[in-house]
Structure formats: structure tokens, C-alpha cells
Amino acid sequence: MDIHVGEIYGKQTTGKFVMYNVLKVSKSVVTLQNIDNPLSLFETTADKLSSSGYVRISQTPYIDLEASTPKRRKAAKKPSRCPLTFDFLEDRADSERPSPIMPDLFTAQS
Template identity: 75%
Template sequence: MDIHAGEIYGKQTGSKFVMYNVLKVGKQSITLQNIDNPLSLFETTPAKLQASGYVRISQTPYVNMQATGKKRKSMRNPTRCPLTLDFLEERADSERPAPIMPDLFN
């Protein structure tokens, strides 16, 4: 499983679909950040990520453009313009990716 920083992974938890941004990739661990709650970080391994049911949602980075007060200044600078349109994923970097839900009933 090849994982890169900036990718987005998601997991179905109960009735909610939660998405995580890959912040850092080390030799044996990866750091994930919850897109809806930027203060929520955790580390895991690629094997545990796959075994826990996480699926890759997007390879295009997600840049949150919503102002969040004073912490906005401490935000990392994006490597590309947040308004860049990715024609393969049909969304700009600043647009939240659509969750991919498996079709379980067909």
C-alpha cells in the first residue's frame, strides 16, 4: 500500500463517514488528521490503516479555506493554489471530497 502526504482516506463509523488527511509519512508510521476537527491527530501504520477499513478517497490535497480565527496564521502554506481544479476528481482543492460509499445492496 503506497501512501503519500496530502492524500485523503475515509472510514465509515456508524452513521457517519469520517475523512482524514495524511499529514506525514514516515518509514513505519503515518500521521492522519481529521478533516472536520483539525486538532484530532493520530499515528498508525499502513498495515493497520488497511486492516481497519480505511479507503483512499482522494489523491488531491484538501485545503480548508474557512477562516478559523487567530489559528489561521499558523496554518501551513499549501503547495498549490487551493482553487486549482482537478478535472479527474471534478473538484477544486478547496472543495471537500465526496465520500465514496460502497454499493452494498446490489
């Protein structure tokens, strides 16, 4: 499984769909951040990611335009393109939250 920084992975949990942004990828460790809760970070491996039911939602990075600025400013990486750029393949702008593309697991098992 080939994982890159900026991709978005999602997982269906009981009643809701949670999405994670890939922050860092090293040889064996992948660091994920919850899109809805930026303070929620965890590390896993690519094998555990796929075996735990996480699915790649988007290869286009999600840029939150309404994120609060940190109190201490750090040299942040600038996006490689304008967040309002519309990606016709993803059918959304970079600043828009990707729509979950998951079959309803609860009805598929019936």
C-alpha cells in the same frame, strides 16, 4: 500500500463517513488528522490503516479555505497550486471537500 502526505482516507462508521488527512509519513508511522476536527490526530501504520477499513478517497490535497488562523503564526507550507484550481480528474476544486466514494456497507451485506 503507498501513502503520501496530503492524501485523504475515509472510514465508514455507524451512520456516518469520517475523513482523515495524511499529515506525516515516516518509515512505519502514518499521522492522520480528522478533517472535521483538526485537533483530532492519531498515528498508525500503513498495514493497520488498510486492515481497519480505511479507504483512500483522494490523492489531491484538501485545503480548507475557511480554517481559522492560529494565534501564533508559524511559517506554513504554501500549497503548490491555487486552492481554487479545479481538478477535472477529481471533479472538484482543491478547496472543496471530497465526496465519499464508498458503497453502503450495510446494504451490501444483505
